Amino acid sequence: MIIQMQGGRYPYLRSHERQLRLIAHVYATGANLFEGQRILDKYSSKAIEPELKSDVDADVERFQKLVTGEIENTQGLVQFLEEGGDIGMVLLPQETTWGFSTNLPDLLRRKMDIMKRHLQETNEVMNRWFDSAY
Amino acid sequence: MGFRMATVAFSFLLAASIGIRLLAAAGNEVRAAGDQNLEITGGWQIRIPPSCHKAVARAAMDLQAFLRDRHRLELKIVEGNGGRGIVLAVNSQQGEGRFSLRAIPVKDQILVEGPNPLAVYQGVLLLEDYLAEQPSVSSSFKRSVVFPFKDRYLIWNALLTGQNKGAIGFDLERHVREAVRLGYTGMECNRFVGMTLSQQGHPRDPYPWYTYWGPSMDQFVTSPLFEGVFPKDYLARNLADLKHVVQVVKSYGLKPIFMGYEPRYVPETFLQRHPDLRGPRVDHPLRSMTPRYSLCTDQPEVLGHYRTLARQLAEEVPDLAEMHVIFYDSGAGFCWGKGLYSGRNGPAYCQNVPMGERMRKFFMSIRQGFLDAGRDIVLVAQPHGGTRGEFDEFFSSVPKEVEFTAGSWASWSLTYEDPLGIDRHVISRQRETGRRTLYYQEHFFGFDVAPTTEFPVPYYLADRLHRALELKLDALNTLGGMVSPPIKERSAMQEVYRRFLLDRATSSDEIVKQVAQDLGGLEGGNLLMAAWKDIHAAIGKNGRNIGFALGLEYASRRTLVRPLVPDPSALLPGERDWWQAYTFGGDLRFGHAHLFRGEGGPLSQDWYRGNYEQSMRTSEVFQHASAALGTFLHDHPDAGGQVPLLAVA
Numbered sequence: 001m002i003i004q005m006q007g008g009r010y011p012y013l014r015s016h017e018r019q020l021r022l023i024a025h026v027y028a029t030g031a032n033l034f035e036g037q038r039i040l041d042k043y044s045s046k047a048i049e050p051e052l053k054s055d056v057d058a059d060v061e062r063f064q065k066l067v068t069g070e071i072e073n074t075q076g077l078v079q080f081l082e083e084g085g086d087i088g089m090v091l092l093p094q095e096t097t098w099g100f101s102t103n104l105p106d107l108l109r110r111k112m113d114i115m116k117r118h119l120q121e122t123n124e125v126m127n128r129w130f131d132s133a134y
Numbered sequence: 135m136g137f138r139m140a141t142v143a144f145s146f147l148l149a150a151s152i153g154i155r156l157l158a159a160a161g162n163e164v165r166a167a168g169d170q171n172l173e174i175t176g177g178w179q180i181r182i183p184p185s186c187h188k189a190v191a192r193a194a195m196d197l198q199a200f201l202r203d204r205h206r207l208e209l210k211i212v213e214g215n216g217g218r219g220i221v222l223a224v225n226s227q228q229g230e231g232r233f234s235l236r237a238i239p240v241k242d243q244i245l246v247e248g249p250n251p252l253a254v255y256q257g258v259l260l261l262e263d264y265l266a267e268q269p270s271v272s273s274s275f276k277r278s279v280v281f282p283f284k285d286r287y288l289i290w291n292a293l294l295t296g297q298n299k300g301a302i303g304f305d306l307e308r309h310v311r312e313a314v315r316l317g318y319t320g321m322e323c324n325r326f327v328g329m330t331l332s333q334q335g336h337p338r339d340p341y342p343w344y345t346y347w348g349p350s351m352d353q354f355v356t357s358p359l360f361e362g363v364f365p366k367d368y369l370a371r372n373l374a375d376l377k378h379v380v381q382v383v384k385s386y387g388l389k390p391i392f393m394g395y396e397p398r399y400v401p402e403t404f405l406q407r408h409p410d411l412r413g414p415r416v417d418h419p420l421r422s423m424t425p426r427y428s429l430c431t432d433q434p435e436v437l438g439h440y441r442t443l444a445r446q447l448a449e450e451v452p453d454l455a456e457m458h459v460i461f462y463d464s465g466a467g468f469c470w471g472k473g474l475y476s477g478r479n480g481p482a483y484c485q486n487v488p489m490g491e492r493m494r495k496f497f498m499s500i501r502q503g504f505l506d507a508g509r510d511i512v513l514v515a516q517p518h519g520g521t522r523g524e525f526d527e528f529f530s531s532v533p534k535e536v537e538f539t540a541g542s543w544a545s546w547s548l549t550y551e552d553p554l555g556i557d558r559h560v561i562s563r564q565r566e567t568g569r570r571t572l573y574y575q576e577h578f579f580g581f582d583v584a585p586t587t588e589f590p591v592p593y594y595l596a597d598r599l600h601r602a603l604e605l606k607l608d609a610l611n612t613l614g615g616m617v618s619p620p621i622k623e624r625s626a627m628q629e630v631y632r633r634f635l636l637d638r639a640t641s642s643d644e645i646v647k648q649v650a651q652d653l654g655g656l657e658g659g660n661l662l663m664a665a666w667k668d669i670h671a672a673i674g675k676n677g678r679n680i681g682f683a684l685g686l687e688y689a690s691r692r693t694l695v696r697p698l699v700p701d702p703s704a705l706l707p708g709e710r711d712w713w714q715a716y717t718f719g720g721d722l723r724f725g726h727a728h729l730f731r732g733e734g735g736p737l738s739q740d741w742y743r744g745n746y747e748q749s750m751r752t753s754e755v756f757q758h759a760s761a762a763l764g765t766f767l768h769d770h771p772d773a774g775g776q777v778p779l780l781a782v783a
Contacts, residue, residue: 012624012653012768013662014774019588020665020760026586026688027753031746036698037729039740063700070698077694090301090621091586092582093460096329097343097690097718098297099585107695107713114709118699125700 013088015086022088025077039063043126053130060123067119071112076106172237172244174201179219180211182518184722189251189314189387190222193258196311200262205269208557218242220261222254230284233257235264237275252319252387260636281317281635282603283610284570288313288321289393289458289516291615292580294379295325296347297686301585303621306379308562310386310508312618316628317635318458320389320455323379326353332364333401333426338721341422343690344464350394359439363404365522372448380453389455392447393516395466396440396459397496399426409437416467418475420733422721425476430469432484432492437499444503448511456512457500458539459495463518468492489524490531497536514539514572522556529563538564539573539611546613547582548595549678553605561605570608578627582615582680585689587622591669592649596642599634626653626662658773661766665759672755676748688782690718696729 016108039059042052081087082105092099100107174423180194194211197220201207215221218241225247228234235257246257260279264271292298294309313321315685326332326349332362352360354373371544371559380390397413405412405427413430429436438453448454462465462473469480469492475757497515504511514537517525528538540560540653543550552575553561575598576582583589617625629649637645639646651659688694699705712722730737 008772008774010654010658010773012626013658013763015623015660016588016590016626016653017760017763017767017774019586020756020763023586023589024753024756024760026694027681027749027756029688029694031749031753033693033696033729034697034742034746034749035453038739038746040700040702041737041742042739067146067698086622088587088588090298090587090617092301092329094297094329095716096297096346097716098302098346098686099689102302104695110712111148111695111697114697114705115699118697118701118705122700 015088018080018086021079021080021089026071028073029070029077032066032073036063036066036070039066039126042131045129050130056126056130060126063122063126064119067115069120071115073084074108074112078108081105081108137241139375154732160218169272169274169768170239171270172242172273172275174209174220174244174265175206176207176209177218178207178209178242179217181217181219181221182211182213183213183215183222183224184213186213186222187224187251187387188385189255190224192311192386193246193251193255194222197258197262201265201269202508204266209271220244220246222256222258223247224251225249228253228446229280231281232279233260233276235261235275237271237273238275239273244275248389252314255314255387256317270628274419279398279636282638283607283776285319285389285609286317286635287389287391287456287609287611288318288615288631289391289574289611290347290580290613291322292584293348293621295322295393295618296580296584296615297522298584299346300329301621305618305620306382306618309618310383310388313388314386314618314630316616316632316677318388318612319395320391321383322393322458323383323390323454324354324376324394325372325379326681327375333366333399335402336423338715339423340722341417341424341426341465341718343718345395345398348393348395350396350398350462351392351440351443351447352400354400355443355450357439357442357446359408359435368645373589377451380451383419383452390451390453391456391458392451392454393458393460395464395470396430396461396500397436398464398466399428402426412481414467414469414471414474414480415476416465421722423722424568426465428465428467430481430484431496432469432481433489437495437741440496440505441499441503441528444500447769448504448507448509452507452509454509454511455505456514458514458516459497459500460518462520468496472521472524473517474530474561488527488528488531494526494531494533497532501535516541516574520560525556525560534568537569537572539572539574540564541611541613543572545575546576547678547680548576548589549591549673549680551678552598553601558605561607569580571605572609572611573602573605573607573610574613575602577612577631578614578616578625582686583614583747584686587617588625588627590666590669591673592626592666593642594648594678595630596634596645597626599631600642603638603663624653626650626666629653655773657770658763658766661762664760668755669752672751675751677749681745681748681752691729692717693729696730702728 039062090099092101095101180197181193182190198209198211201209215223221243223245226249228247228249230249232258233253236245238245246254246261248254248257293301293304331345334342352377354369356369378554383390398417411429411433413428415425416428417426431437461468467474469484470478472478497513501513516539540557542554543554544550544554561571577595616628626649629652630645633645633649647663650662654662696713
């Protein structure tokens with residue numbers, strides 16, 4: 001148990017600055033996931049239109065940029081969680097469907113590792129139907 | 135790595151700042167020219183009535199600790215009201231919901247008076263605000279408070295009994311004290327102990343997670359019909375916890391409330407032994423791996439079962455003041471109900487039983503069970519779904535001894551505009567039938583916000599509270615719950631609620647301004663207001679939609695930790711199982727490989743673009759607000775201090 005004294009006349013300001021920062025990270029993740037999945041959906045159907053061929057290079061670049069951006073956002077979130085202070089989120093003794101636990105930074109690192117590992121597949125995945133013999 | 139908890143007591147710093155603002159805002163405080171100060175000194179005492187209620191004793195100890203920590207004054211607590219001191223008095227002549235603070239200079243006294251122990255405690259906590267800067271008041275000091283709404287309940291309290299129960303750092307007594315401070319009169323107490331679901335079945339079946347909140351009576355007590363259905367030690371553990379929470383809540387002067395989903399689904403093994411008692415399918419067919427059924431309440435044996443459960447509960451926990459029964463949603467429902475997710479269904483033989491008659495028999499069985507135990511526990515039906523026709527049948531058929539809460543999907547969310555037409559209709563039926571007018575709204579936390587501890591939309595909240603005031607309600611329930619120290623030392627949203635109760639004639643803008651300045655000072659408060667106005671505008675542009683990314687969704691769908699990869703379906707088990715195991719519906723068709731595909735099927739490109747735009751807008755406004763506060767704190771190092779809650783080990 002760490003007991004820390006704190007100074008300052010308005011401690012809520014410090015706490016709230018962090019609360020806002022957490023929410024900014026969460027929404028940034030949301031934005032990246034929405035846009036990333038939008039791109040993936042274009043190339044995940046067998047009924048893919050040949051016209052999309054003209055989009056694919058730009059979409060590959062866009063997707064890779066989104067993944068890179070989400071890795072940066074996640075790194076920022078890990079740093080935020082580990083620098084001490086109000087994290088603006090309830091943590092549970094163990095993970096459940098409704099909440100995270102103290103291993104959240106580890107989970108975020110794992111997520112980043114997987115994203116980095118698979119990023120190079122983007123070009124292949126998005127071109128697979130155009131390259132298919134079917 | 136790991137975290138260690140750091141407990142931080144900075145309430146007094148906050149109280150100091152808030153006290154100044156409350157003094158300025160105290161509309162009925164009298165300050166005449168030439169007033170003398172009535173100063174509290176070490177020779178004063180805190181005076182309480184002989185053999186007083188625990189809540190008054192707690193209030194006295196709270197005040198004693200406050201004066202010691204804040205002003206280094208050591209006041210003894212004594213019985214009797216003579217002599218110098220702060221006198222805490224219960225005066226039943228005062229109207230309900232009213233309390234007063236008054237200086238009596240000729241006696242060297244400050245009198246805190248209320249009609250019941252809870253009101254006295256709430257008066258003491260307001261007095262602490264006034265005394266935050268200095269241990270004195272003016273000799274003409276007088277403040278009288280009449281709270282709006284006769285009752286204010288915390289129902290579906292995520293941090294105490296709901297999806298975030300057992301949170302790291304949670305402190306039951308501080309949570310209940312915070313409820314007192316905020317102005318509540320009652321709170322839900324029932325939860326099941328532990329984090330393992332009793333009816334999980336398939337370990338990856340998400341549906342039992344809906345039973346994480348609002349546990350039913352059969353999770354605490356049993357009946358001859360249900361003997362052995364749930365393990366005795368499981369029931370005993372839950373019941374012991376319920377008794378403990380009820381005693382703590384009661385000791386603060388609040389009404390202990392049981393909020394359960396009834397009739398909720400029961401184990402399939404029981405129904406196989408009693409096939410004639412099988413009621414309707416009550417799960418959500420697209421969210422459940424297996425059909426789940428509640429009992430048929432048209433069977434006399436089932437009505438007897440519920441009557442026995444109610445009697446047992448009332449005998450075991452006689453201090454329960456009210457029971458609120460949610461009769462649809464989260465695995466609950468009546469035969470042939472229109473609010474069932476699978477559509478109207480049930481056994482053929484009861485298809486033509488009128489719904490009003492069905493509800494009358496069911497609720498009156500529970501009520502009779504209370505009466506069998508010699509307890510007149512107030513029984514309230516609460517709809518989460520259903521139709522206007524069914525509600526009308528309730529009001530036409532069920533005696534007024536069973537009450538009914540208004541509220542709908544719009545009031546579940548923090549930002550949607552409420553009340554809806556159906557809410558006004560229900561409130562009018564409550565009045566017509568001689569019932570209390572009860573209404574629920576989400577105010578701070580739960581549903582679309584938790585596990586985030588604060589989502590600052592104070593202007594929406596203040597407007598929502600003012601709209602509720604116009605409804606002239608008897609009771610306003612906070613659905614979703616609240617946060618409390620040490621998990622969150624202060625929430626501006628909760629301060630808005632408290633200030634509204636204290637000064638309801640004040641406009642929304644002024645309430646938010648005062649809260650901002652309480653919490654941030656003049657300059658910092660202006661920054662807070664600017665931030666909240668920008669957030670308000672962004673959420674408004676988003677159609678008042680707080681969004682998929684926040685709250686339950688980022689936890690329950692694991693969107694925060696789920697990797698964004700080109701081919702999610704090709705992830706190896708080692709890359710997927712660690713997040714999918716906790717993903718709501720992870721093994722169902724819409725939760726596995728695809729991030730967003732839900733029950734509505736494939737999503738359009740425009741749907742994604744709209745959500746991306748909304749998420750970006752919201753992220754940017756929060757990032758900008760955070761950066762502005764960060765710059766301010768950097769430039770004013772004396773302003774913010776450090777507020778460590780979790781620190782890396």
